[in-house]
Amino acid sequence: MRALLCKAFGPPETLVVEDLPSPTPGADEVVVTVKVAGVNFPDTLTIQNKYQFKPKLPFSPGQDIAGVIKEAGPGVSGFKVGDRVIANLTHGGFREEVAVQTSRLVPMPGGLDYENAASFCLPYTTSYHALKDCANLQQGESLLVLGASGGAGLAAVELGKLMGARVIACASTAEKLEVCRRYGADEVINYETEDMRGRMKELVGEKGVDVTYDPVGGKYSEPALRSMARKGRYLVVGFAAGPIPSFALNLILLKCCAVIGVRRGEFRLYEREVYDSNMRQLMDWIVAEKLRPLISARYSLERGAEAINALMTRQVMGKVVIVM
Ligand SMILES: NC(=O)c1ccc[n+]([C@@H]2O[C@H](COP(=O)([O-])OP(=O)(O)OC[C@H]3O[C@@H](n4cnc5c(N)ncnc54)[C@H](OP(=O)(O)O)[C@@H]3O)[C@@H](O)[C@H]2O)c1
Incomplete structure (x- = not known):
């Protein structure tokens, strides 16, 4: 072997x-x-x-x-x-x-093939847990996804759309943003070439964005935090860019928002029944082709x-x- x-x-x-x-x-x-x-x-x-x-x-x-x-x-x-x-x-x-x-x-499940079965688990259980259990994302809310064409990010785009959110996807190339659109993003921002903060103001106005899903960290996080709505939820998922950003706490006070750490592994360990129920829901959606990893x-x-x-x-x- x-x-x-x-x-x-x-x-x-x-x-x-x-x-x-x-x-x-x-x-x-x-x-x-x-x-x-x-x-x-x-x-x-x-x-x-x-x-x-x-x-x-x-x-x-x-x-x-x-x-x-x-x-x-x-x-x-x-x-x-x-x-x-x-x-x-x-x-x-x-x-x-x-x-x-x-x-x-x-x-x-019978309707699932090996490739889908092997690829959805980590990204989709993480993103579903983050959006549903951590952020309590509601239909009609706005959702900003960083690293939106990556494994976890694209799952968040697809799930956010399925849950009825208005999805704003950020990625680094036109090709990646095109994939985000295909997977349900309503708006896209190239966060390497565009002024992310300015574009967010155009897209969500003074109100700001309700939920941010951040698996990237680095220089992208601060403009995302500055774009939060009052009572918004900022999901800290990972640091694919490398550097772990630090924020001044006054920003969180001024925004009246929550910053929430997401740990899928801990969730599976301590809330197994909810984890299993999420897993079943995700597999049903994939078999029904409502999700297409x-x-x-x-x-x-x-x-x-x-x-x-x-x-x-x-x-x-x-x-x-x-x-x-
Ligand atoms: N908290 C949890 O429970 C949990 C669970 C799963 C994953 N994670 C974390 O989530 C993050 C993303 O995981 P993933 O599997 O989705 O990764 P991935 O498929 O590689 O996606 C990461 C995205 O980050 C962006 N990025 C920006 N700078 C980067 C850099 N220097 N190197 C690599 N990517 C960079 C890339 O998009 P652009 O090129 O468009 O910027 C890429 O699409 C990781 O930090 C991972 O550890 C956390």
Whole structure:
């Protein structure tokens, strides 16, 4: 069984593909034959030892997988050999077979294919949790999405539209903004070439924007915070740009807005019933084609490092996947 391995922390080009023995499932674990794995921004951080979760070397990156149960360990109930499953891991997905705790598995609905199943979990569960549970986004409200053509961002655009919001999408190129429009954005801003604050004033006036979804950070966050409405909700999701912005607290006072941290992993841990219900809703929407996760490129396991590099160099729109 082949695995993409991080043997020393570093950039994607330090990853190697090696043959390893098949894993053996422990108690309450199954071995999943991975069909497709989704690539997410945290994979770029884990391999560089920059993520909050730090696996022991050597390890395979990869948080989102879809596949088939090959073997079940002692005490497994609710799942059996041959079941099609989705698993969300801390790491370990970029390999042909992986041992997974059953608590991390979700049965894959019949109408879902492996590529969609492997690519929606992290971005869509994050964005849905952020918009529904953290921001309580209401129909008719305005929603500003930064990094709107990325994995998490495009999910927020699509979900925001489905939830009845007026969606304003920010991205760095005309091609990316065109994708945002296709996925439901009502207005678009190129935040590299346009004056974001000025454009926001044109689009939402003095009232400001009700909800901001920020997975990017860096220089983009302050003009977004300055554009908030009274009683607005600013969702802190991630820092893909690198620098973590700091704000003067008076800005938040003046705006009378809330700044809310979003952590999907903690949500899954502490509010499992709501998480599972969100997951079921998202899968229903995908099967009904109300959501259409964008898969813009497919890589083999041998080219897995290129897939991770594509995220780090802002080349990706929607998702990229590794097809085993
Ligand atoms: N809080 C949570 O629970 C949670 C869950 C999932 C992900 N996240 C975080 O959310 C962020 C986005 O994740 P993702 O999987 O959506 O990533 P992604 O697909 O790579 O999207 C990130 C977007 O950020 C923008 N960006 C700006 N500067 C960048 C830079 N220097 N390098 C890379 N991208 C840059 C890019 O759009 P433009 O080129 O248009 O600017 C890109 O589309 C990450 O920080 C991730 O860790 C958090």
